[in-house]
Amino acid sequence: MQSNKLVEINGSRLWQSLMDLAKFGATPKGGVCRLALTDFDKQARDQLITWGREAGLTIVIDKIGNIFMRRKGEDASLPPIVMGSHIDTQPSGGKFDGNFGVLSALEVIRTLNEKGMKTKAPLEVAAWTNEEGSRFVPVMMGSGVFRKAFTLEHAYAACDVDGKSAGDELKRIGYIGEQEPGNHPMGAYFEAHIEQGPVLEAEHKTIGVVKAVLGLRWYDCVVQGQEAHAGPTPMKQRKDALQAATNIMQEVVEIANRYPPHGRGTVGFVQLFPNSRNVIPGQVKFSVDLRNINDELLNKMDKDIRAFIDKISAQTGLKITLTEVSYFKPTAFHDTCTQAVAKAAAQLGYSHMDTVSGAGHDAVYMSHMVPTGMIFIPCKDGISHNEIEETKPEEVTAGCNVLLHAVLELAGQV
Amino acid sequence: MQSNKLVEINGSRLWQSLMDLAKFGATPKGGVCRLALTDFDKQARDQLITWGREAGLTIVIDKIGNIFMRRKGEDASLPPIVMGSHIDTQPSGGKFDGNFGVLSALEVIRTLNEKGMKTKAPLEVAAWTNEEGSRFVPVMMGSGVFRKAFTLEHAYAACDVDGKSAGDELKRIGYIGEQEPGNHPMGAYFEAHIEQGPVLEAEHKTIGVVKAVLGLRWYDCVVQGQEAHAGPTPMKQRKDALQAATNIMQEVVEIANRYPPHGRGTVGFVQLFPNSRNVIPGQVKFSVDLRNINDELLNKMDKDIRAFIDKISAQTGLKITLTEVSYFKPTAFHDTCTQAVAKAAAQLGYSHMDTVSGAGHDAVYMSHMVPTGMIFIPCKDGISHNEIEETKPEEVTAGCNVLLHAVLELAGQV
Numbered sequence: 172m173q174s175n176k177l178v179e180i181n182g183s184r185l186w187q188s189l190m191d192l193a194k195f196g197a198t199p200k201g202g203v204c205r206l207a208l209t210d211f212d213k214q215a216r217d218q219l220i221t222w223g224r225e226a227g228l229t230i231v232i233d234k235i236g237n238i239f240m241r242r243k244g245e246d247a248s249l250p251p252i253v254m255g256s257h258i259d260t261q262p263s264g265g266k267f268d269g270n271f272g273v274l275s276a277l278e279v280i281r282t283l284n285e286k287g288m289k290t291k292a293p294l295e296v297a298a299w300t301n302e303e304g305s306r307f308v309p310v311m312m313g314s315g316v317f318r319k320a321f322t323l324e325h326a327y328a329a330c331d332v333d334g335k336s337a338g339d340e341l342k343r344i345g346y347i348g349e350q351e352p353g354n355h356p357m358g359a360y361f362e363a364h365i366e367q368g369p370v371l372e373a374e375h376k377t378i379g380v381v382k383a384v385l386g387l388r389w390y391d392c393v394v395q396g397q398e399a400h401a402g403p404t405p406m407k408q409r410k411d412a413l414q415a416a417t418n419i420m421q422e423v424v425e426i427a428n429r430y431p432p433h434g435r436g437t438v439g440f441v442q443l444f445p446n447s448r449n450v451i452p453g454q455v456k457f458s459v460d461l462r463n464i465n466d467e468l469l470n471k472m473d474k475d476i477r478a479f480i481d482k483i484s485a486q487t488g489l490k491i492t493l494t495e496v497s498y499f500k501p502t503a504f505h506d507t508c509t510q511a512v513a514k515a516a517a518q519l520g521y522s523h524m525d526t527v528s529g530a531g532h533d534a535v536y537m538s539h540m541v542p543t544g545m546i547f548i549p550c551k552d553g554i555s556h557n558e559i560e561e562t563k564p565e566e567v568t569a570g571c572n573v574l575l576h577a578v579l580e581l582a583g584q585v
Numbered sequence: 586m587q588s589n590k591l592v593e594i595n596g597s598r599l600w601q602s603l604m605d606l607a608k609f610g611a612t613p614k615g616g617v618c619r620l621a622l623t624d625f626d627k628q629a630r631d632q633l634i635t636w637g638r639e640a641g642l643t644i645v646i647d648k649i650g651n652i653f654m655r656r657k658g659e660d661a662s663l664p665p666i667v668m669g670s671h672i673d674t675q676p677s678g679g680k681f682d683g684n685f686g687v688l689s690a691l692e693v694i695r696t697l698n699e700k701g702m703k704t705k706a707p708l709e710v711a712a713w714t715n716e717e718g719s720r721f722v723p724v725m726m727g728s729g730v731f732r733k734a735f736t737l738e739h740a741y742a743a744c745d746v747d748g749k750s751a752g753d754e755l756k757r758i759g760y761i762g763e764q765e766p767g768n769h770p771m772g773a774y775f776e777a778h779i780e781q782g783p784v785l786e787a788e789h790k791t792i793g794v795v796k797a798v799l800g801l802r803w804y805d806c807v808v809q810g811q812e813a814h815a816g817p818t819p820m821k822q823r824k825d826a827l828q829a830a831t832n833i834m835q836e837v838v839e840i841a842n843r844y845p846p847h848g849r850g851t852v853g854f855v856q857l858f859p860n861s862r863n864v865i866p867g868q869v870k871f872s873v874d875l876r877n878i879n880d881e882l883l884n885k886m887d888k889d890i891r892a893f894i895d896k897i898s899a900q901t902g903l904k905i906t907l908t909e910v911s912y913f914k915p916t917a918f919h920d921t922c923t924q925a926v927a928k929a930a931a932q933l934g935y936s937h938m939d940t941v942s943g944a945g946h947d948a949v950y951m952s953h954m955v956p957t958g959m960i961f962i963p964c965k966d967g968i969s970h971n972e973i974e975e976t977k978p979e980e981v982t983a984g985c986n987v988l989l990h991a992v993l994e995l996a997g998q999v
Contacts, residue, residue: 368817385816389862399967401851401874402799402943403782406841408967413852414838417831424828427820437815438827439862441855448803448854448872449944450970458862460815529816530863553813553822556864 177519178286180575182568185278193266202558203266207259207301213344215258219298226280232348235316235326236300236341242280244293245585250356252582254574255297256364261305265560267365273298275363275571279578291583292358299533307337314533316352323352359508359581360537363546363574365562367530369553377569378516378523379547382509385433385529386469386501390459395490398453409451415487416455422479423459426472433527435462462529465501502535508544515576521569546573591933592700594989596982599692607680616972617680621673621715627758629672633712640694646762648737649730650714650755656694658707659999664770666996668988669711675719679974681779687712689777689985693992705997706772713947721751728947730766737766773922773995774951777960777988779976781944783967791983792930792937793961796923799847799943800883800915804873809904812867823865829901830869836893837873840886847941849876876943879915916949922958929990935983960987
């Protein structure tokens, strides 16, 4: 698939590292359960640092536990070109989400070491703390504190379901470093990641050149009806919260279809009260997730859902509330980085396409600070956050080769 | 409201008994939590029997714990006219559901005693075990065993969430009697009950002459889609189980509206997998509750829902299964009894109307064996199975007066 003229990473070594790291928190079904700041997270961090030291890297850890491992550049005055992602996983996570980005970065370094290649700017491998947010919210905690999207104290105070705080757990596993988060210059940031969607696979492309990350607006919608016995209550005397809710649930999808090609509309969470077979639902609470590529479209979607809810409320006489609970603004990646990724993919001879990320990544926070780019590789059936998450070795190799050459482009090969 | 010529029950005494019995398992919000075969159930049973003994009644308990309290008739060869209901409640139950039927029956006896009135046939107060089915399924357990709808062994083996069996719990509270369930002749059965619906209140009627109980078909419906990340998955590449499900949920209501006036269609229970805000639902499981007044209409409703599901499955390509999990056949009450109820209401001068019961009652099982009738009184806002369940004292009195005179009609006043 690739040109013979270019340096290539060692795909077998990278694959082996992925499999080795996946042992920390391995699940019987072939996945990984390595929640942030658990013993498994500590073990994986220790392994990563051991590998970094073996590769001659200098380790810096900041106060939120983000790990930076640096390879010197020829020009000490230049900020590093950073490559990274995260090594925490979902409770039923896979081997590739996050880990691929971190271990690809390490493999880039190993390859350069092996070939005796030097760069003008320093290079760094970054592993961000608690990207998943499964155990502690907010998600993207390490990169968020680094970006100053929220404070270190806010992050430390986050508690898991057992009431343990992120701060205490970070201390317990020995990963509170000395550096002030964000006090760490960067020249650019690259993140290689599995797509977590079905587009590349459907289009038969090996590399996705990520141009942007969709913005999202999250809402809670509550429909208030009147709980009543399903038998004795005639249809005309009902205030069935679910029936009103189903109309809104369908409209969420209609709205997404109204603003293509990047509109997304999802109801993923539904809760009925009392949720009993023979009781007309008195209340239905559900989530609404709207995404699109810019704020203009997102705002139109917001306006549409609010207008529709007003209409249904007027028709049914039921009280319906829509509360926005989260907003992530749409992000366009920097041309310097996306062009470097596209150029590398082309030079290496990989099939590739421009794409967007529908999910958030640490790269989003980085993009607010420095030129940033992302490289997607396909994952089987678009499945991630799942033990059966799967990616082919040749695609892993391809993604890492693109990372290598995009980074060389920005760091300057000497 | 009532004619001056007829004997009347003591409304204050009945109300006081309702309030006294409601103390066993009383909740802070004014309701009752008295699950079947708990200590509270035992205490309420003991109180009922104490009252029965004070009224000179002979107590018989059968092997499933049904309580029968008999007042002699003048003709010992006649089977008793039985009045009853149940004294177990829902976890958040009220003071009237079930209890009204049992204590009205006791009040009828007290009134006859007080007035020195005799009947040809014996009279009995019946309290059926575990009508609610909240702690142990099947519901209407005592009357169901009595009817031989299922075996005593099946009922004994039912376990609560803590793994305690109905048989062990019945033994523990000392209510396994000697009589073989069903080995207990009856001449007729009357059950006074709150309506548990909004019809009488809306029609401003004091008494409902219950002509029939709707039949029901219960189903579980499962829509199988494909779980996927809400961000990276474009709308056209989704297999969103919830979106298919919402169409079926709406059709359940449409079908009920298609077969008026007694058609009922309810989706009361919905469960999404994984039920997470940013994951497209991979599977949705929900209940379908269809009711109508005869099997012909119920069968049409069944045919309609199956045809609609086939259509949605074909349109979406998703696998959808519909499994029937329960069936209760429609029940028409016996003319002898419904006429006695209507006549009593008319003679007493109460506003009344023919009505149906949408919910099941112990009277349904009795109707399979002997002439049976039910008397409904309104409940505020149609609300039952709720701590705020409420009924006016004058309506309680009216219902009991109707019970008295309907029973006298069938038992034969001497």
